[in-house]
Structures are given as structure tokens and as C-alpha cells.
Amino acid sequence: MSEGDAFRAETRQWLLANCPSSMREPLRNDDDMVWGGSRIVFHSEDQRVWFERMRDRGWLVPGWPRAYGGGGLGPREQRILEQEMRSLGCRQPQYNLGIWMLGPVLLEFGTEEQKLEHLVPMARGEIRWCQGFSEPNAGSDLASLRTAAVRDGDDFIVTGQKIWTSQGDKADWMYALVRTDPAAKKQEGISFILLDMKSPGVSVRPIELISGRSEFCETHFDAVRVPARNVIGGTNQGWRVAKRLLEHERAAMSKFTEGGAPTLDALATAAPYLAAAGPVWRDRLAAALMDQQAFALTVRRMQEMLLAREDVAPLSAIMKLVQTEQESAKYELLQQIMGQRGLTMDGKGHTADEQAVCRLWLYTKSYTIAGGSSEIQLNIIARRVLGLPG
Ligand SMILES: Cc1cc2nc3c(=O)[nH]c(=O)nc-3n(C[C@H](O)[C@H](O)[C@H](O)COP(=O)(O)OP(=O)(O)OC[C@H]3O[C@@H](n4cnc5c(N)ncnc54)[C@H](O)[C@@H]3O)c2cc1C
Known part of the structure; x- marks a missing residue:
């Protein structure tokens, strides 16, 4: 038996033994999805069990290195795990914008300190992330964004507004694009920053959708203090980080x-x-x-x-x-x-x-x-x- 075959057999056996049968039914509505975060909600005991078993194996993020809380699987093993989960109909144990989008760019652009600080809790499903990109006049033309971040000692002071922030009212942290150099060409004056949604000056207002749900928000920043060490990829270098993140977003979608x-x-x-x-x-x-x-x-x-x-x-x-x-x-x-x-x-x-x-x-x-x-x-x-x- 090849190494791949052995991993496949072992994975299938583990999934059969550990994925509760109700977690092997197709998603039918929002309650079937478990969103990781500090206020995580399980709608059934099976959801909790499945989440915890996958988390403890590092399989909420199977491809991330073990040092950052992942499963340490190589591309071929990841592919086998995906195939086996699909063939058994296993649900994703956790949904989180952080894992789909922020994690991969942190792995690529983050410093070692940033990776340890943010990837490890993300890999355990402890932090819910939201995305602060769009603004009232910067959607398709994202580089026109105007939310300002002005350096003040070891911090940036962030002032402005984001819109269509999915789950902004439930998120613990936001990854956001801010303008750090208003004089530069528009793509060149942008930074990619991580901010704690509990910071003084952050306010969030839900927007109701045509489907009757309200899953996104307006987010306002009134002189929010964000440590400069939370900039990813360098000050004014945020556009290349954002472009890469959008590739991961498209792949997830x-x-x-x-x-x-x-x-x-x-x-x-x-x-x-x-x-x-x-x-x-x-x-x-x-x-x-x-x-x-x-x-x-x-x-x-x-x-x-x-x-x-x-x-x-x-x-x-x-x-x-x-x-x-x-x-x-x-x-x-x-x-x-x-x-x-x-x-x-x-x-x-x-x-x-x-x-x-x-x-x-x-x-x-x-x-x-x-x-x-x-x-x-x-x-x-x-x-x-x-x-x-x-
Ligand atoms: C369900 C949902 C969740 C979202 N979640 C988030 C989130 O979490 N965080 C976040 O930051 N944003 C989020 N967004 C915002 C989303 O990224 C923007 O709505 C999208 O990029 C379009 O921007 P806009 O709404 O400003 O429309 P506009 O950019 O004003 O576009 C209006 C129309 O003009 C067309 N158009 C614009 N420019 C061009 C062009 N150059 N060529 C051809 N056609 C063009 C567009 O296709 C569109 O049909 C979400 C949106 C939705 C619907």
C-alpha cells in the first residue's frame, strides 16, 4: 500500500468514527453552519463534538503548519482529506472569513510575531473575523477608499467608514484597508491593518437584506487607536496584500x-x-x-x-x-x-x-x-x- 493509500484509509476510518451522522447531511440553512469566534454558537451537540474533534486534530486548518495550530498536512494529504470528506458528505466543522482569507495572507506576508498572535487562535476557531474593505464610494473601485489612518507614536488613529461588513456585529476582529498616505497614487497609499472590534470608537450598525436576513453592517471608526504593529506587509504596501486576499476570497466563493x-x-x-x-x-x-x-x-x-x-x-x-x-x-x-x-x-x-x-x-x-x-x-x-x- 502506498503512503497516499495508507493516509486515505486512515483518514476515512477516522472520519467515519468521529463525524456524527447529522454532520454528514447537506447544509440546508444558516443554523447548520458553525461560525468560529469568542461568541461561538452550536445549534446541536453534534456540531460541538464535530468542531472540537476537528479542532483538536488541527483539521480546522489542515494545511497550516503545526507551529500555528494547523494540521501540518502537505498538499496531497490535504487533497485526500478533502476528497474523503466530500465522499462521506462531512460538513465543514467551522466557517470563518479569517481562515479562508486572512490566514493565507498572514502565512505569506505576516511577521513571525503576527503569525503566532493571530494564526494560533484562528486555527482553534476562537476569533471571528470580518472584512473591512468596501466603503460607500469604494466598492468595485476599491483603491478609492478613504478611511484614514494617521500615525501617532506607536499607533495609528483610524477614522472613517466601511460598509457591507459581513457579520461585523458578531466579529471579534476586522482586517481592513486604510489610507496611510493621502498624497500617494491611490494604490500606493494603502495599508492592510488588523483591528480589535472592541476598540473604543468602533460602532457597527446592521443592514437588513431583501431575504429578511441581516448579515452585514455599516462600520464607523471614530479616532480608533490601532497599534502600528498590526499593519501586515508594511505601511503603504497594503494593496498587494489586498489583491492576494481577494484571490483567496474568490477561491472560497x-x-x-x-x-x-x-x-x-x-x-x-x-x-x-x-x-x-x-x-x-x-x-x-x-x-x-x-x-x-x-x-x-x-x-x-x-x-x-x-x-x-x-x-x-x-x-x-x-x-x-x-x-x-x-x-x-x-x-x-x-x-x-x-x-x-x-x-x-x-x-x-x-x-x-x-x-x-x-x-x-x-x-x-x-x-x-x-x-x-x-x-x-x-x-x-x-x-x-x-x-x-x-
Ligand atoms: C452579501 C454581500 C456581502 C459583502 N460582504 C462584504 C464584506 O464583508 N466586506 C466588504 O468590505 N465588502 C463586502 N461586500 C461588498 C462588495 O465587495 C461590494 O458590494 C462589491 O465589490 C461591489 O461594490 P459596490 O456595492 O460599491 O458597487 P459598485 O462598485 O458601485 O458597482 C455598481 C455596479 O456597477 C458595476 N461596475 C462598477 N465598476 C465597473 C467597471 N469598471 N466595469 C464594469 N462594471 C462596473 C458593478 O458590476 C455593479 O453592477 C459584500 C457585498 C455583498 C452583496
Whole structure:
């Protein structure tokens, strides 16, 4: 038996013994997701058990070095773990923007002190992170951001406003982009900073969404004092850190149908309505399922490229674009197949699937905006992947 085969067998055995059966069901709603942090909430004992077992093995972040609380797995072992978790249907034990996005850039750009201070608690799921990038006049044109950070001794004084801060009201810490040199060219005067959301001067106001949820906020900074040692990658060097972080964000958003977010199986959900819907809708569903399968195979191909240490970063824009547009189109289609029955979120006499389709139909509209809109992904693909002129 090769080393890989032995690791696969051992991993599968461990997962079978340690992942509770309810943690092997697809995500259906937000309560199925455990968000790490100081105010972590478990909606069932199985969630707690699964989280703690994976945490104690370092498998909340299997690929990070052991010195920073990770599992120390190499790329091939990570891939095997991912494959085995997928084949058994194991849920992610924890969701956390820190792990998807900040952790990888800290590993690349952080000092040893910064890594030890922030990666270790992140790897244990103790800190919930939020992202402070967008501002009222700096979304797609992110480099226009104006939140100011002015040096004062060993600190920066941060003043300004962020918007669309996902889970800003629940987060312990924020990674943010701030302007540290207003005179420099816009990309060159930006720093990437970590700030404690409990700092005096931080205020957060939730914004309600069309889906009835309220998962993002306005965040205001009124002369917030942040230690200068919390700048990652050097003062005025934040843009390159941000660009790398956005690649990780796009990669994370390419995995929604692989357990990254609540989703429904299109065929199983549509099946009871197909006979009444007619042949046109059956054809459209078949086409959507084929697109979905093609995307899944492309994800696998990218994972193999990663294993071969090829640079897949620019492709993350294609993956983010296709995945989020496909997910959004899937619910549009399911709703058309269900007709009026798919148009309620809490109506009596409607099944759980009908209500879920309506909720996810509304929610997936945000996928094509969050993490950079589809138009911006197309611009990135045109310039960085295809090399077209500006
Ligand atoms: C659910 C959700 C969660 C989010 N979470 C966070 C978060 O946690 N932290 C954070 O910092 N931000 C977050 N965002 C903000 C997100 O990054 C921005 O909404 C996004 O980058 C678009 O910026 P904007 O809303 O300012 O729109 P704008 O930039 O004003 O764009 C408006 C429209 O114009 C189009 N457009 C703009 N520029 C161009 C161009 N050059 N070429 C072609 N079309 C263009 C856009 O595609 C869009 O359709 C979140 C957004 C959503 C929807």
C-alpha cells in the first residue's frame, strides 16, 4: 500500500468514527453552519463534538503548519482529506472569513510575531473575523477608499467608514484597508491593518437584506487607536496584500456547491414538480445539471493543477464568476419549475424545500456582487487571464 493509500484509509476510518451522522447531511440553512469566534454558537451537540474533534486534530486548518495550530498536512494529504470528506458528505466543522482569507495572507506576508498572535487562535476557531474593505464610494473601485489612518507614536488613529461588513456585529476582529498616505497614487497609499472590534470608537450598525436576513453592517471608526504593529506587509504596501486576499476570497466563493454555503440538490428539489412543468423545463434542468457537472470537473482539474504547484490564482476570477452565476441561475430555474409555490419564505402549507428555494433565490443574488461583482470578474479575466488591452 502506498503512503497516499495508507493516509486515505486512515483518514476515512477516522472520519467515519468521529463525524456524527447529522454532520454528514447537506447544509440546508444558516443554523447548520458553525461560525468560529469568542461568541461561538452550536445549534446541536453534534456540531460541538464535530468542531472540537476537528479542532483538536488541527483539521480546522489542515494545511497550516503545526507551529500555528494547523494540521501540518502537505498538499496531497490535504487533497485526500478533502476528497474523503466530500465522499462521506462531512460538513465543514467551522466557517470563518479569517481562515479562508486572512490566514493565507498572514502565512505569506505576516511577521513571525503576527503569525503566532493571530494564526494560533484562528486555527482553534476562537476569533471571528470580518472584512473591512468596501466603503460607500469604494466598492468595485476599491483603491478609492478613504478611511484614514494617521500615525501617532506607536499607533495609528483610524477614522472613517466601511460598509457591507459581513457579520461585523458578531466579529471579534476586522482586517481592513486604510489610507496611510493621502498624497500617494491611490494604490500606493494603502495599508492592510488588523483591528480589535472592541476598540473604543468602533460602532457597527446592521443592514437588513431583501431575504429578511441581516448579515452585514455599516462600520464607523471614530479616532480608533490601532497599534502600528498590526499593519501586515508594511505601511503603504497594503494593496498587494489586498489583491492576494481577494484571490483567496474568490477561491472560497468557488466552493459554494462543495459545502461552502447552504444549497439544494437541483434534481431532487425539482423532481416532484417536473411532470406538471412540461418538457421545456425538463430540458432546461438537464442543461443546468450538465453545467454544474462540468464546473465540478473543472474544480477538480484546478485542484490537480494546485497539486502540481501551477499558478491558478488568475483562474479564481473565472471560477468565482461561473460558480456564483450558476448558483443564482439554479434558483431562478427551480422557482420557474415550482411556479407560485416557490414564491414564499414562510407561507403556511408550503414545504421546507419551497421556502428554501425562495430564500436561496433571493440570497444567491448577492453572490454575484459580494467578493467583486460579475462585471469586475469579467474585467479581471479580460486583463489578467486573456491579456486583452484595457
Ligand atoms: C452579501 C454581500 C456581502 C459583502 N460582504 C462584504 C464584506 O464583508 N466586506 C466588504 O468590505 N465588502 C463586502 N461586500 C461588498 C462588495 O465587495 C461590494 O458590494 C462589491 O465589490 C461591489 O461594490 P459596490 O456595492 O460599491 O458597487 P459598485 O462598485 O458601485 O458597482 C455598481 C455596479 O456597477 C458595476 N461596475 C462598477 N465598476 C465597473 C467597471 N469598471 N466595469 C464594469 N462594471 C462596473 C458593478 O458590476 C455593479 O453592477 C459584500 C457585498 C455583498 C452583496
